[in-house]
Amino acid sequence: MTNFEVFKERLNNAGFKLTTQRRVVFDIINSNEGKHYSPEEIYELVKVDHPEIGLATIYRTLKLFEKIAIVYRLNFNDGCSRFEMNHFEDKSHRHHHLVCLDCGKIFEVKLDLLQDLEGYIEKEYGFEIHNHTLKFYGVCNECKQRRKKCKKETT
Amino acid sequence: MTNFEVFKERLNNAGFKLTTQRRVVFDIINSNEGKHYSPEEIYELVKVDHPEIGLATIYRTLKLFEKIAIVYRLNFNDGCSRFEMNHFEDKSHRHHHLVCLDCGKIFEVKLDLLQDLEGYIEKEYGFEIHNHTLKFYGVCNECKQRRKKCKKETT
DNA sequence: TTTTATTTGATTTTTATTCTCAATTAAAAG
DNA sequence: CTTTTAATTGAGAATAAAAATCAAATAAAA
Numbered sequence: 123m124t125n126f127e128v129f130k131e132r133l134n135n136a137g138f139k140l141t142t143q144r145r146v147v148f149d150i151i152n153s154n155e156g157k158h159y160s161p162e163e164i165y166e167l168v169k170v171d172h173p174e175i176g177l178a179t180i181y182r183t184l185k186l187f188e189k190i191a192i193v194y195r196l197n198f199n200d201g202c203s204r205f206e207m208n209h210f211e212d213k214s215h216r217h218h219h220l221v222c223l224d225c226g227k228i229f230e231v232k233l234d235l236l237q238d239l240e241g242y243i244e245k246e247y248g249f250e251i252h253n254h255t256l257k258f259y260g261v262c263n264e265c266k267q268r269r270k271k272c273k274k275e276t277t
Numbered sequence: 278m279t280n281f282e283v284f285k286e287r288l289n290n291a292g293f294k295l296t297t298q299r300r301v302v303f304d305i306i307n308s309n310e311g312k313h314y315s316p317e318e319i320y321e322l323v324k325v326d327h328p329e330i331g332l333a334t335i336y337r338t339l340k341l342f343e344k345i346a347i348v349y350r351l352n353f354n355d356g357c358s359r360f361e362m363n364h365f366e367d368k369s370h371r372h373h374h375l376v377c378l379d380c381g382k383i384f385e386v387k388l389d390l391l392q393d394l395e396g397y398i399e400k401e402y403g404f405e406i407h408n409h410t411l412k413f414y415g416v417c418n419e420c421k422q423r424r425k426k427c428k429k430e431t432t
Numbered sequence: 433t434t435t436t437a438t439t440t441g442a443t444t445t446t447t448a449t450t451c452t453c454a455a456t457t458a459a460a461a462g
Numbered sequence: 463c464t465t466t467t468a469a470t471t472g473a474g475a476a477t478a479a480a481a482a483t484c485a486a487a488t489a490a491a492a
Binding site for chain 1: 350352354373375377378384386388390391393394395397398402403404405406407408409410411412413414415416417418421
Binding site for chain 2: 437438439440441442443449
């Protein structure tokens, strides 16, 4: 089952219509794995082929997509929400994000490795885990190299 | 060294003054471990004893505290930032948050258990980890019990 | 005590997001 | 295929969190 089929099915199950606007927003997010677009950015991309679609619709659509778990809302403390596709194929678990404090770039880590912690939480707190978000803040490899270089050059 | 001493030292090191306003905001956050106050909530608490302190000062102070790592900014997607003390004593690691999707309550998990994952990331990505945030979304024990009860009653 | 740069309160401004409502449209029913 | 109906949309106004502005106040250095 493709992402688009899942999308159509979830819209239907929840009683929503498949409109051009929703299809267009879906396509942009679905065809940009690894990107984390803000509503404004999606609006700009949508405008290229569909200048008639309004910003309010983008916000409404993203909110709906979040509700039916088509996308995830991310927060990198940069003043807006950002969105990524919920990639259904690897149902097992979500990926993590590495946020570089130097250059601001976001990297993705596919490996989960939270089973121990989740087991502990479910047992110890009686908390039934549905989902999680994990961000690591630090310095990426590239910025680490640059820092080293700068040190050398000023010595 | 108490939290307050760390606070004073960090202000000094960064070249900021210790004002009444900063002391008051610090006290409120520091004496409410486990709470996650928004700027507005802190403003209301500050007003009780210091009605002369303005909301803008609360925002400025929290931003400053975040910069010198006195507090952490949290985001629970409820329309505002929330803040908690950086508890210096357990330098080792931060705690995690459990967000109940039913009642909205936030629980804290002291156990870290991310060493394996962090080791993997530092080695595999060359990413130097300074910090992290981990949230689990699900259903808390209390709400799970309530759900069971409801099922029984309607059977 | 004087000086100086920082900080503050009050207010305005900014900006992401939501709301409103008449006009449009998807999809169900005939 | 046409009609019907309720959901959806676009455009602009409204909301609210956070930041900016600036003259007055104040910590802390001299």
